[in-house]
Amino acid sequence: MQAGHRDPRWLRVLLISVTLLFLGLFLFLPLITVFLEALRKGLGAYFASFNDPAARSAIFLTLLTAGISVPCNLVFGLAASWAIAKFDFKGKNILITLIDLPFAVSPVISGLIFVLMFGAQGWFGPWLTAHNLHIIFAVPGIVLATIFITFPFVAREIIPLMQEQDTDEEYAAISLGASGWQTFWRVTLPNVKWALLYGVVLCNARAMGEFGAVSVVSGHIRGKTNTMPLHVEILYNEYNFVAAFAVASLLALLALVTLAAKTALEARMRSTSHALETVEETLV
Amino acid sequence: MNMKGWRFKRSSILPGFGLTLGLSVLYLSMIVLIPLSGLFLKTATISWPRFWQTVTDPRAIASYKLTFGAAFAGAIVKAIFGFVVAWTLVRYPFRGRRILDAVVDLPFALPTAVSGIALTALYAQNGWIGRLLEPFGIKAAFSPLGVAIALTFIGLPFVVRTLQPAIEDLDSGVEEAAMTLGASRFQTFRQVILPFILPASLTGFAMAFARALGEYGSVVFISGNMPMRTEISSLLIIAKLEQYDYPGATSIAIVMLVSSFLMLFTINLLQWWFSRRLGKGTA
Numbered sequence: 358m359q360a361g362h363r364d365p366r367w368l369r370v371l372l373i374s375v376t377l378l379f380l381g382l383f384l385f386l387p388l389i390t391v392f393l394e395a396l397r398k399g400l401g402a403y404f405a406s407f408n409d410p411a412a413r414s415a416i417f418l419t420l421l422t423a424g425i426s427v428p429c430n431l432v433f434g435l436a437a438s439w440a441i442a443k444f445d446f447k448g449k450n451i452l453i454t455l456i457d458l459p460f461a462v463s464p465v466i467s468g469l470i471f472v473l474m475f476g477a478q479g480w481f482g483p484w485l486t487a488h489n490l491h492i493i494f495a496v497p498g499i500v501l502a503t504i505f506i507t508f509p510f511v512a513r514e515i516i517p518l519m520q521e522q523d524t525d526e527e528y529a530a531i532s533l534g535a536s537g538w539q540t541f542w543r544v545t546l547p548n549v550k551w552a553l554l555y556g557v558v559l560c561n562a563r564a565m566g567e568f569g570a571v572s573v574v575s576g577h578i579r580g581k582t583n584t585m586p587l588h589v590e591i592l593y594n595e596y597n598f599v600a601a602f603a604v605a606s607l608l609a610l611l612a613l614v615t616l617a618a619k620t621a622l623e624a625r626m627r628s629t630s631h632a633l634e635t636v637e638e639t640l641v
Numbered sequence: 642m643n644m645k646g647w648r649f650k651r652s653s654i655l656p657g658f659g660l661t662l663g664l665s666v667l668y669l670s671m672i673v674l675i676p677l678s679g680l681f682l683k684t685a686t687i688s689w690p691r692f693w694q695t696v697t698d699p700r701a702i703a704s705y706k707l708t709f710g711a712a713f714a715g716a717i718v719k720a721i722f723g724f725v726v727a728w729t730l731v732r733y734p735f736r737g738r739r740i741l742d743a744v745v746d747l748p749f750a751l752p753t754a755v756s757g758i759a760l761t762a763l764y765a766q767n768g769w770i771g772r773l774l775e776p777f778g779i780k781a782a783f784s785p786l787g788v789a790i791a792l793t794f795i796g797l798p799f800v801v802r803t804l805q806p807a808i809e810d811l812d813s814g815v816e817e818a819a820m821t822l823g824a825s826r827f828q829t830f831r832q833v834i835l836p837f838i839l840p841a842s843l844t845g846f847a848m849a850f851a852r853a854l855g856e857y858g859s860v861v862f863i864s865g866n867m868p869m870r871t872e873i874s875s876l877l878i879i880a881k882l883e884q885y886d887y888p889g890a891t892s893i894a895i896v897m898l899v900s901s902f903l904m905l906f907t908i909n910l911l912q913w914w915f916s917r918r919l920g921k922g923t924a
Contacts, residue, residue: 368826369733376729376741379722383794384747386769387759394762433668440662446650452665458673461905463855464753465875466894469882470676473683478887480679505672527655537656559749566752568858573879586754586858593758593862602762605755612750619750620743 391609395602406603414580415588415604418496422571422584423564426504430560431553434511438549439541442519443527453516459508468502468573494576499584502570507560514556515549522548551629555622562615566608684895687888695892704874705896707785711873712853715792716800720846723800724838730801731808745801748794753858760791761862783865788873791859796849803848807841840915844908851904854897 396403406412437456441449459467473479475492485492492498526548530540546553568586575582583591585604592601650658684692695701730742748756764771764781774781781787811834819829857875864871872880874897881890 364732365826372725372729373733373735375722376726379726380741380744382770383797384744386763387756387794388747388751390759390762390769391755394759429668433665436661436668437665440658440665443655444650444653444658444662446658446662452669455669455673458677461851461901462677463857463875463897463901465857465878466680466855466898469878469890469894470680472882473679473887473891474676476887478885480682501672505676508672524653524655531654531656540655541657562750566750566755568752568754569875572857573882586752589754589758590862598762601758605752605758608752608755612747612752612755615750616743616746619746620739 388609391602391605394598395606397602398599402599403603403606406600409600411580411583412588412600412604415583415585416607418499418583419565419585421496422500422503423561425500426507426564427557427561429504430507430511431557433508434515434553434556437512438515438519439545441516442522443524443545456512456516457509459505462505464506464567464569465573467505468570471498471501471505471574493574494578495582498574499571499582502574503564503567506567506570507564510560510563511553511556514552514559518549518552519545551622551626555619555626558615558618558622562611565611680891680894680898683887683891687892691888692892695889696896700868700872701874701877701893701896703869704872704877704893707788707871708854708874708897711785711788711792712850712856714789715796715853716846716850718789718793719796719800719849720842723797723845724804724842726797727801727804727808731805746798748796749798753795753856754862756794757791757859757862760794760859761787764790764863782863783867783871785871787863787865788860788871791863792853792856795856795859796852799848799852800842800845803841803845804838807838811837840911840918844911844915847904847908847911851901851908854901854904 395406407416437452440446441453462470472493475481475485475498477486477493479493492501526544527540530544531537535543565584566586567584568590571584572587572590575584575587577583577587577591579591585608589601589605589608592598592604687695726745730738730745761782762768764774764787766772766775766780766782768782771781779786781790815833816829819833820826824832855875857873857879860873861876864873864876866872866876868877868880874893878890878893878897881887881893
């Protein structure tokens with residue numbers, strides 16, 4: 358397994374040093390900077406940054422956006438993976454490819470397509486204006502753009518896993534008289550729960566942190582259509598660095614929690630799949 | 642054509658196919674397909690001379706040069722250092738390796754705006770790193786170099802994560818055989834290791850490059866956003882949108898979108914090549 362110990366010592370030391378230096382310079386230093394800049398004027402100034410009503414409304418809007426877009430994409434991910442993994446039908450591969458499509462679209466373009474649809478000069482713009490409905494430069498646009506950006510996260514984690522596990526257990530459950538829902542809740546869902554959680558964690562991190570797409574559709578109305586990342590931008594451009602980095606430090610904490618959860622879930626998924634393999638080997 | 646034997650779906654005793662497929666296709670169409678086709682429909686309404694004039698405008702050309710150039714430079718730096726990082730993380734057991742391994746994904750997890758302001762604070766003239774570079778006359782922030790630095794940060798996980806499995810699969814027996822047969826360490830690397838990991842390395846490079854083409858959040862703060870000099874294409878789209886120039890924004894967006902689709906196609910080809918090679922290796 359560990360082939361590395363055969364490399365000469367000087368090479369090991371050199372490569373480990375380069376790795377530490379590179380990651381230190383590119384990953385750790387920016388992360389530390391966020392917290393140091395946020396605390397530059399002391400804890401008092403740090404916490405005062407969150408007393409600002411605009412900051413509070415940004416935090417609330419970010420939670421609201423993630424709270425809508427993550428469950429939407431979760432339900433979609435489950436529905437899509439059930440259809441794709443448990444049945445054979447024509448065009449399945451096209452569907453899988455289309456699900457990944459939003460990953461190929463850059464954030465700014467993701468925002469732009471919704472402006473073209475619902476903006477004042479967009480396809481539905483005149484109709485929306487006539488009915489006094491606001492999507493662009495309002496909360497619905499932010500939610501839509503976030504759903505688009507985070508669309509594939511849950512689906513792409515559970516589709517391959519469900520495809521790997523065959524349908525034998527579901528067939529057994531149905532044959533024994535379980536309903537479709539019972540089969541799904543008691544058989545299918547427990548089999549993919551860690552991968553599902555993994556997808557949700559990544560989806561949530563991106564939903565809360567998305568900047569480019571949301572920036573295009575938000576209109577930057579302070580206290581109304583600013584999410585946390587957009588609020589960071591506004592504060593930064595106003596040279597209010599302590600407050601900007603204070604809000605940014607919350608997002609950095611979110612990133613650290615995400616990384617920890619991701620690592621823990623990866624270990625869990627590896628041990629489950631390993632356990633499954635061992636069981637199968639002993640059965641054979 | 643005989644359509645008698647054709648069935649859309651093979652029969653199954655499991656329920657819920659119609660519901661789940663219907664829901665998926667409806668949601669996919671509403672969120673992704675219809676909005677995205679709106680972009681292409683909009684492009685179709687722009688006259689060709691107008692489109693051509695917008696996408697070949699000197700300011701647009703300058704933005705492509707910067708975006709593609711910085712993305713390419715960043716991808717090269719990542720390909721080299723990403724290999725060292727991946728190699729070290731796979732091959733050498735050392736204290737703190739697992740934490741380092743987890744932290745490699747930080748650029749994915751950290752919101753791009755946060756990365757952007759943190760990198761700017763570091764590389765600005767009075768920042769920790771910017772201060773060290775200034776005596777050498779190197780201006781990192783608010784210059785094309787800053788754009789490349791941000792793009793290097795953003796794409797690093799792609800390269801490391803695609804290389805790690807390839808290095809794990811590398812059979813150390815082959816390396817040993819090469820060494821036993823008298824190959825030097827460098828020869829072993831060039832003739833045994835490099836050909837094996839090249840497909841993974843290229844895939845990671847292409848993925849990082851594709852991501853860098855569309856990156857926005859981490860770049861806008863460090864670049865300074867001067868038209869013709871440090872304005873990336875994503876920012877030019879936003880600048881045109883802010884002037885309500887929808888056709889202009891759409892034209893530039895189509896150029897960038899088609900470029901990233903081409904990159905995606907290349908990545909798929911590379912992965913296909915990669916899996917074929919690996920398949921041969923184990924057979």
